[in-house]
Amino acid sequence: MYIAVSVETVKKQNSAMKKKRITILGCGWLGLPLAQKLVDDDYSVKGSTTREEKLETLQYAGVEPWLVRLDPELTGDDVVAFLQSDILIVNISPLRRDDIVEYHIEQFSSLIDALGQSPVRSVLLVSSTSVYPALNREVTEEDAADAESLAGQALLLVEEMMMQESGFQTTVLRFGGLIGYDRNPEKYLAGMTGITHPDQPMNLIHRDDCVNIISEIIRLKQWGEVFNACSPVHPLRKEYYGRAAAIAGIEPLPLVSTDEPAPFKVVNSEKLTSALHYCFLYPDPVAQLG
DSSP states (O other): OOOOOOHHHHHHHHHHHHOOEEEEEOOSTTHHHHHHHHHHTTOEEEEEESOGGGHHHHHHTTOEEEEEEESSSEEESOHHHHTOSSEEEEOOOOOOSTTHHHHHHHHHHHHHHHHTTSOOOEEEEEEEGGGSOOOSEEEOGGGOOSOSSHHHHHHHHHHHHHHHOSSSEEEEEEEOEEEBTTBOHHHHHTTOSSEESTTOBOOEEEHHHHHHHHHHHHHHTOOSOEEEEOOSOOOBHHHHHHHHHHHHTOOOOOEEOOSSOOOOEEEOOHHHHHHHTOOOSOSOTTGGGO
16 A cells, blocks of 8 residues: 655654764763753753662653763663764763772773774763963963863873774863852852952853853864863952852952962863854853853
8 A cells, every 4th residue: 555655754754864863971960951952952862870860850851861870880771772872972070089090091991992882983072171280371272281180180181092092083172160050159158268369360161151062063063173161251260259249248258369379271262162153152250140
């Protein structure tokens, strides 16, 4: 029996067949809204959590939920099926522990082994501007070396591991300090006795910009790159926390200065804005406070 099929139906079927599959390893504060954005953009999205109680939250958001751990071996729900995707977004931070560098390397060694058995050909690695030392000047993507914190050292090493792999292309995205929503400076004022290093510039980025930037990297297929991602305005600490205090209606905190100026870095994100033609939703972290 012949059944007529409309051209529109065929187009929809072909579109569904071609829908890109994305796996997000780490659906926390940033990963969950990112997953929701990608679902809205009509991607097929799998997302992982280490907590069973969050599985329902992921499912409610339209994300295929998976219970997966990287401690340091990749374990949990069928990890082979979990990595059956075209694109992997890795959104996990180095754990605070005595062997942070060695442990983070072990985590990524396990992940790389698993990726070797998967169809993933594009990876986006969420990293941090902690890979840069305080050089008392503007820093670009080429300045990552001699990170001062152990977390920064761990991130720099796994960046190199991922980018050296030939089985897939990795784009590294180095975010500044994440702000927005519940990560508001007003929340921290109560625990502060003063503003240390008041004249030190800050490198910050709003979560909404993080989500949009990742979405644009995927849309434009910007693979095999390293990008900084910080708001273009770098307020001084006294400006940022001073404004937060004013909004909260409390007395400004005293400025705690030292004889020597605090070392600093100003992270330049012009490579990213040029490649993506990206305009920040929140270019000025102070203005976004209200």
